[in-house]
Amino acid sequence: MSSFLEEDRIEGLPATAFYIADFITAEEEQYLLGKIATAPKPRWKQLSKRRLQTWPSDLTKNTLLEAPLPGWLTDTIVSRLTSLPISTSEPAHIFQNSPHHAPNHVLINEYKPGEGIMPHKDGTAYHPVVCTISLGGSLCLEIFESNEDGTTELKPKWRILQEPRSLLITTDQLYTDYLHGIAETTEDVDLGPSTVSNWKLLRSTTEYEKGRYDRQTRTSLTYRDVIKVSKLGNKFAMFGKR
Ligand SMILES: O=C(O)CCC(=O)C(=O)O
Numbered sequence: 001m002s003s004f005l006e007e008d009r010i011e012g013l014p015a016t017a018f019y020i021a022d023f024i025t026a027e028e029e030q031y032l033l034g035k036i037a038t039a040p041k042p043r044w045k046q047l048s049k050r051r052l053q054t055w056p057s058d059l060t061k062n063t064l065l066e067a068p069l070p071g072w073l074t075d076t077i078v079s080r081l082t083s084l085p086i087s088t089s090e091p092a093h094i095f096q097n098s099p100h101h102a103p104n105h106v107l108i109n110e111y112k113p114g115e116g117i118m119p120h121k122d123g124t125a126y127h128p129v130v131c132t133i134s135l136g137g138s139l140c141l142e143i144f145e146s147n148e149d150g151t152t153e154l155k156p157k158w159r160i161l162q163e164p165r166s167l168l169i170t171t172d173q174l175y176t177d178y179l180h181g182i183a184e185t186t187e188d189v190d191l192g193p194s195t196v197s198n199w200k201l202l203r204s205t206t207e208y209e210k211g212r213y214d215r216q217t218r219t220s221l222t223y224r225d226v227i228k229v230s231k232l233g234n235k236f237a238m239f240g241k242r
Pocket residue numbers: 107109117122132141180220222
């Protein structure tokens with residue numbers, strides 16, 4: 001891993017994205033997949049094109065009910081995230097200016113071949129820093145521009161290929177002004193140095209020599225800092241009951 005995030009910045013994209021191919025080890029990947037697989041069944045929310053787990057819980061009115069993240073999601077990973085300086089001129093880490101100086105929320109999304117997520121923005125509940133760790137399989141995250149009338153361009157402007165065990169960090173205008181999504185396809189095609197923004201930063205391109213690959217099940221861990229956190233004592237105020 002590089003000593004500074006800046007060395008892993010994805011060029012040619014709006015500000016700002018970083019891609020670290022080998023953020024976790026194969027052992028850590030297997031450990032995390034095992035923990036996700038053995039989570040109690042009601043933890044999963046099944047949507048039509050993916051399923052997800054939310055840790056420590058869903059947000060209510062953009063607010064997180066204060067609770068710690070489980071150790072298996074934070075151990076080594078959060079300290080690794082917060083010990084990476086951005087650059088020599090900016091020695092701060094990526095969560096230094098976030099309200100809690102570390103992620104307090106993790107979304108786990110699982111995509112089988114053919115599944116995906118519609119282009120969207122992540123909204124105002126989170127500090128605009130998103131750290132996504134990929135497990136199991138590769139896929140492309142697509143970045144879309146919005147038109148002046150607020151509609152989204154139909155074709156993605158850029159693609160980021162996320163390999164298993166990689167970390168993708170998106171922030172700044174990429175968070176606030178652009179949309180991201182994952183195509184509902186069983187294969188990603190037309191892959192190469194001119195069509196994949198992070199091609200130079202990939203661990204290996206040999207798998208994509210034919211310019212395509214078949215999707216496998218891919219699980220992502222999305223670490224973010226929820227801005228508003230309420231203590232248990234404020235629960236009634238939060239739910240507007242009394
Ligand atoms: O799975 C991913 O990499 C993207 C997930 C995502 O965009 C979201 O849950 O908001």
